Amino acid sequence: MLGAPGWLSQLRSLLSAGRGHTFTINCSGFDRYGVDPAAFQAVFDRKAFRPVVNYSIPTRVNISFTMSAIVEVDAQLQLMTSFLWLNVIWYNPFIRWNPEECGGIRKISIAAKNLWLPDIFIEEFMDVDQTATGLMAYVNSEGLIKYDKPMKVVSICNLDIFYFPFDEQNCTLTFSSFIYTVENVVLGMEKKVQEISNTSQNLIRSKGEWVLLGIHQRMMKMTVGTNQYDQIIFYVAIRRKPSLYVINLLVPSGFLVAIDALSFYLPAESENRAPFKMTLLLGYNVFLLMMNDLLPATGTPLISIYFALCLSLMVVSLLETIFTTYLLHLATTQPPPMPQWLHSLLLYWASPRKCCPTAPQKGNKGLSPTPTHLPGVKEPVELVGKVSCPIESELNGCPGSAGTQQEEEAQKQHLVDLWVKFSHVMDTLLFRLYLLFMATSIITVIVLWNT
Template identity: 30%
Template sequence: MKISSISSLKSICINQPAPKDRFWTPDIGIVESIKIEFGTKDSPYLQLTCFGFTVTSDVLSLTTACEMNLYRFPFDIQSCNITLQSTAHSVDELVMNSLYDSVWLTEESKQTFQAQGEWELLSINMTSSNNSMLWSVKNQLVYQITIKRRPLLYLVNFMLPIFFFLVLDVASFCIDSSGSDKLSFKVTLLLSISVMLLILNDTLPSTADKIPLIGVYCSVIFSLIGISILETILVNFMMARGAKKRSVETTAAVTGRDDCVRDQQNPPDSVRDQNEEQCRTLDRLKQILTECQAATRQNPREKTSLCWTRVARIIDVTFHFLYVITITVFLSVLGKVWGLY
């Protein structure tokens, strides 16, 4: 008797398919949807279980609106909600609950999640709440989907090249400031960054709330290289000013010596020997006098030219030191805000 009852129970508890149009289906919609028509793929049948459940599955192609915070782009983490709610039934008539927990749903969703490699699924959390309206209270089932952007594409194609340009600008301080090669090199770096910003303008997201950190990163590096160019122009101007004063002094000294030589080369033949001996004596005296004057004091023009050159070198070294410190502090603060370390 017991064996026959158990076998009959097993035969009754087998899941049976049934036409879906013969059963009541609740009208459940998605609040965040921005399309009226959905691309669905549903089965015309459902399954009846011996526990009193009806099981049906639908495949839904959904387009939703999600507010994104792009302040930490491309190292941003976004959270989007999918809210299920009935449009006709109140909380007294329809209550929605999830069949699985968040851990199981997250693990299963990671295996089927596809986002062309740019996004990574972190978690899916579920909450059930009641939404109060003017005429009724409706039950809601909210799925919070948290995704993280993979920054490798933007890091390799955008951020690292601009950082290398900044490193080249720091290394350009080793170039001699007396020539124009250093200034030309810095201007080329600035133009290269400008061209890259124009090319990658469509890649960067646009936002109206606040400037993303990647915009701050590009703007500050562009400004630092621009300030470095201004400092190079100032140093070159001071070096050229000092060199000009030294060249004027050297030209005057050479002119005076040539006059003396011309006076010595055109005396009469009768007194040539006597003048040569006197010139030798005078040359020795002048040499001794010049050495004494150089030991005691310097020419005011020479002092001025050396002052311009010395100030230019001091400015260049000081700016290089402050430039490196500013870059280090800026990148450290930006990395902490970005969450890199």
């Protein structure tokens, strides 16, 4: 092992070895006997040092990459996993030969471990670099070195899943040097960013769940204490393919809500409306449990609000059916006296449609009440009165009592009809409010998705 004086003397000799005007490698015989390792031994000995003639001049390192695939975007961990082909190009003045003396050889491959490599890294990188070892670098006769390496990049990305599954994300890949400041290494672009974007889009177009929208780039310098580091920031815009989630989530949910709305056309007196709505509500809950794995594990996306809204609409629809059924049951068992304001409101709503009977006249003139057949009532109240009145009149010997009893039964029947009509009016009104709220809510969600 060299001591301090020996190490310094070797450093001086390596730095002063190239003070001439040319650093030509003797490549005679390369075309006949292959590359002679001894011809590059002086270059290999310098790999620990930045390859420059004047150490005060920074080395320009040009970088570019091709994104070949977007493997996964983890919303819970806020990570994007992608595959990159990283291209790094720089100039080594100590590698140069005359192609005419080497049988026309203008480019050779050299093991990257034998060369000085710039320590370019991605600041957002969140995993161990799994780049394969033993990679090669291409060197041309002018000393230009091109080093390509494949990378699986697990980078942190600030994801906004509110618009899931119609979301667009903007992730950054910041390339910088870990050791060398701007006095030593200056970063540049090997290709135009538009060319990088177009090539990557052509490769990713038919792969995976995400579509690459474009790549943009910005140069900047990062200051750490008194040191400055060159940086190139690439903005990677991606968009999720929503077809899977539209078919498996939005369409079935929309069908169930539409069927729930159409169930209002079942007769209010039907005993099947409430069980039908309860079955739909149960089926929708099972649907949400089955599709829960497709939703993001964190955050509150807009689609979750949409599902909660659909579930709320179904619950409100069931409550409306329960309320209407209660009114009809009340009308057929013990109908209370209808308040005057409610009677006037009912006349206002029903008279244009001619669906509300007028009040019975004295002596039942012109009154022809229609018997109301409802679930749980075998005979209308009017028929019961007609059967019992003749028996009471014969026993009491009061012929006039039959007319009075019949008038009372007619008034009761009219009250039943009023409450039944009120139940129908309320059912229609609540149905229209339900449709208005449903249309407004769905349109609002669609507008938010499109913004």
